[in-house]
Amino acid sequence: MERLLTNYYETSSIILFGIGFATLLLHSNLIKKIIGMNIMDTSVILFLIAKGYIHGKASPIVVGEFKGVSEYVNPIPTSLMLTGIVVAVSTTAFALALTIKMYEKYGTIELDEILEKGDE
Amino acid sequence: MKDKILNTVGKNLIPFIQIFGLYVIFHGHLSPGGGFAGGTIIGVSFILYRIIFGKEFVQNKLRFSLLIRFLTIGVFIYGVMKGYIFISGGSDLHWATPPLGIPGSIISGGFLLPLNIIVGTVVSVTMYFFYCLFEEGEI
Amino acid sequence: MTIIKSFPLIGVLILFLIAFIMPLIKKNSVVKFLSIASFSTCLVLFVVSLNYVIHNGSYFYKIGHFVAPYGIEFSIGIIECIMAVLFAFISLIISWYSCYSIEHDVNESKVPLYYLLINILVGSLLGIIFSNDMFNVYVFIEISNLASCGIVVVKDKKENIRAGIKYLILSCLGSGLVLMGIAFLYSMTGHLNMTFIHENLINSYMNYPQAIIITLGLFTVGIGVKSALFPLHTWLPDAHSNAPTSSSAMLSSLVLKAYIIFLIKVLYRVMGNEIISETPILFVLLALGSLGMIMGSVLAIFQKNLKRIIAYSSVAQIGYIYFAIGLGTELGFVIAIYHIIGHAITKSALFLCSGSIIEKTGIKEIANLKGVGKEMPYTLSLFLISSLSLVGIPLLPGFVSKWYLAIESIGVNKLYLIVIILVSSLLNAVYYLPISIHGFFNEEQSSSKLYKSKEKSVKELMPITILVIAMLYVGVNSEGIINLIKTTFV
Numbered sequence A: 001m002e003r004l005l006t007n008y009y010e011t012s013s014i015i016l017f018g019i020g021f022a023t024l025l026l027h028s029n030l031i032k033k034i035i036g037m038n039i040m041d042t043s044v045i046l047f048l049i050a051k052g053y054i055h056g057k058a059s060p061i062v063v064g065e066f067k068g069v070s071e072y073v074n075p076i077p078t079s080l081m082l083t084g085i086v087v088a089v090s091t092t093a094f095a096l097a098l099t100i101k102m103y104e105k106y107g108t109i110e111l112d113e114i115l116e117k118g119d120e
Numbered sequence B: 001m002k003d004k005i006l007n008t009v010g011k012n013l014i015p016f017i018q019i020f021g022l023y024v025i026f027h028g029h030l031s032p033g034g035g036f037a038g039g040t041i042i043g044v045s046f047i048l049y050r051i052i053f054g055k056e057f058v059q060n061k062l063r064f065s066l067l068i069r070f071l072t073i074g075v076f077i078y079g080v081m082k083g084y085i086f087i088s089g090g091s092d093l094h095w096a097t098p099p100l101g102i103p104g105s106i107i108s109g110g111f112l113l114p115l116n117i118i119v120g121t122v123v124s125v126t127m128y129f130f131y132c133l134f135e136e137g138e139i
Numbered sequence C: 001m002t003i004i005k006s007f008p009l010i011g012v013l014i015l016f017l018i019a020f021i022m023p024l025i026k027k028n029s030v031v032k033f034l035s036i037a038s039f040s041t042c043l044v045l046f047v048v049s050l051n052y053v054i055h056n057g058s059y060f061y062k063i064g065h066f067v068a069p070y071g072i073e074f075s076i077g078i079i080e081c082i083m084a085v086l087f088a089f090i091s092l093i094i095s096w097y098s099c100y101s102i103e104h105d106v107n108e109s110k111v112p113l114y115y116l117l118i119n120i121l122v123g124s125l126l127g128i129i130f131s132n133d134m135f136n137v138y139v140f141i142e143i144s145n146l147a148s149c150g151i152v153v154v155k156d157k158k159e160n161i162r163a164g165i166k167y168l169i170l171s172c173l174g175s176g177l178v179l180m181g182i183a184f185l186y187s188m189t190g191h192l193n194m195t196f197i198h199e200n201l202i203n204s205y206m207n208y209p210q211a212i213i214i215t216l217g218l219f220t221v222g223i224g225v226k227s228a229l230f231p232l233h234t235w236l237p238d239a240h241s242n243a244p245t246s247s248s249a250m251l252s253s254l255v256l257k258a259y260i261i262f263l264i265k266v267l268y269r270v271m272g273n274e275i276i277s278e279t280p281i282l283f284v285l286l287a288l289g290s291l292g293m294i295m296g297s298v299l300a301i302f303q304k305n306l307k308r309i310i311a312y313s314s315v316a317q318i319g320y321i322y323f324a325i326g327l328g329t330e331l332g333f334v335i336a337i338y339h340i341i342g343h344a345i346t347k348s349a350l351f352l353c354s355g356s357i358i359e360k361t362g363i364k365e366i367a368n369l370k371g372v373g374k375e376m377p378y379t380l381s382l383f384l385i386s387s388l389s390l391v392g393i394p395l396l397p398g399f400v401s402k403w404y405l406a407i408e409s410i411g412v413n414k415l416y417l418i419v420i421i422l423v424s425s426l427l428n429a430v431y432y433l434p435i436s437i438h439g440f441f442n443e444e445q446s447s448s449k450l451y452k453s454k455e456k457s458v459k460e461l462m463p464i465t466i467l468v469i470a471m472l473y474v475g476v477n478s479e480g481i482i483n484l485i486k487t488t489f490v
Helices: A002-006 A008-026 A030-052 A075-106 A111-118 B004-026 B035-053 B055-061 B064-090 B112-136 C002-024 C028-056 C078-105 C108-130 C134-153 C158-189 C194-207 C209-226 C235-242 C245-271 C281-301 C306-327 C330-361 C377-391 C397-411 C416-441 C458-476 C478-489
Strands: C059-062 C073-076
Touching: A002 A008, A008 A030, A008 C158, A030 A075, A030 C158, A075 A111, A075 B112, A075 C134, A075 C158, A111 C158, B004 B035, B004 B112, B035 B055, B035 B112, B064 B112, B064 C002, B064 C059, C002 C028, C002 C059, C002 C073, C002 C078, C002 C108, C028 C078, C028 C108, C073 C078, C073 C108, C073 C194, C078 C108, C078 C245, C078 C330, C078 C458, C078 C478, C108 C134, C108 C245, C134 C158, C134 C245, C158 C194, C158 C209, C158 C235, C194 C209, C194 C245, C209 C245, C209 C281, C235 C245, C235 C306, C245 C306, C245 C330, C281 C306, C281 C416, C306 C330, C306 C397, C306 C416, C330 C377, C330 C397, C330 C458, C330 C478, C377 C397, C377 C416, C377 C458, C397 C416, C397 C458, C397 C478, C458 C478
Parallel strands: none
Antiparallel strands: C059 C073
């Protein structure tokens, strides 16, 4: 328990991941599913950024003179997550566009109803 | 749209947003920001333009066929430049690269500035496309 | 001759670059020509680099100017090159086939978009195969995810959108799990390069016994969803049976395989034999694989739609591949790779045959397809040959992999596995053979039909014929291919 509280970034990101995962799986509303997907991605972003952050160090931008490698936080997870954000945005956009199409064709965005209608 | 306040504010605000976006793009290799952030800002200005002045008016100014041309040619040039760097670096061929310049000036950093400009173009067009996609359902 | 080393990268780049010229071109025939040209260029490049790798050994190719732990690497070995040649070959054949029939499935104005998506899809799959960097693989996975959903929904019918959104949601789930696994690996080792992760993990895996198991679980479930491992396969039949014919061939024969290659990389290149032998992961894969082999076939028997049968049969065949990985021996690994090759060629031939049958007759249910052998004798013969391979007739690739799997199950002293292989083969025969038998020998139905009345022309049948010839070659020359794969262990 104490370990969970000291690593509160990791704990909260795993909890968020679980929430997103459950939302993605259990809800039948497509918009809620997409929200769950976004929460999942965000939790991974939080996890990795927390891995790169070192308490008390400057952001990795050289202003003025260079202070030495040990004085900055690790920039690699941040740059990776920039890519991750772009990927998440494009996936979300694609999913939303499909949802709009879905609404046009079926008149509902509840996946249960859509699956029932499909058998006709 | 007929609203006078919106029209006036929009007319005055949009150029400044675009100039700020251009600033972020052109200083991408010197300071935080770069192609993606600047492109998003310019894309936002396009979206605002469309919201304020209406669909029909903007569709004539920013035609989809033109924008798609910008998008694909941008990605193509990006791919060619990156491929050139990749192959020249990966096979240790030492092909010619643009000069690095003086650190801190705008024209420096080899390929970074043109790449940032291309990324800015592509991202701004894509942001605008996303908005149109959700407004109309299809491009 | 340093330029030969960069051929795999050039191949991937060509696919992506040519993809983005396509929207600018107005004439559809030019787009088709560009697509075929890019795939054939890739095929030539990869054959050259396969030849280079066989003679000079595998190597790492750095992308850009930065060396390994800082930059991205491609690792190019024999297996990667074989896979690349396979992928380029099959996508070339499929896009050749689709030239004649794509207007039947896809709206005229969307044809350039379709070929753009196919080029991007194959490019990103090749990226997954070659790349040696975990995050790079993740980005390629997401690109291929979007592109493969794109080629399902491009048909713009009700069922397609439904299948597409199901596929998209489940594969986003999968890629989220994979990303979390990558984050775990990064936080354990501080590296993203597979070689460096392996070196770090070998020294320190005793410190994280639970984290290793969680990571392996995340990767297995994530990739299992994407590659239709048995209980996670629910999206596959919808997506594969509703998509346009050439897309379903592409999805079934290439997309699933690239993810399996990534799982093999995670198991053997990132973790290594010592670590995975301490976890139950291989047993889980073996159990799920054998379940999939049986259940996939059982589910296929109850289907009425021709394409759905072939889609469920994919689930069973993916089960074979996981079964072979799960055996955990050297020969099992080799057979997994061999079965990937054999199944990719066979399944694309099956999908293309069934696609042309459906296109010409307009009938999807097998009950109404009796007597089709008189109308389309050549197509149905090709279908018969490829289905015989999956049933397991000697000389064909399906038989070779089943034979070696049986030998290897004796080798690891698990005789009950042979029963599973036999039952699965019998079940395969139960649902594949009636299609051809009823097609050829149904007297009362075929008497009213004209001989060869709906047959496709010779040039449209050429791609399928070439696929079947390639399949025969893979079956007859199995010794050579297996020995070639085995050389990676020396």
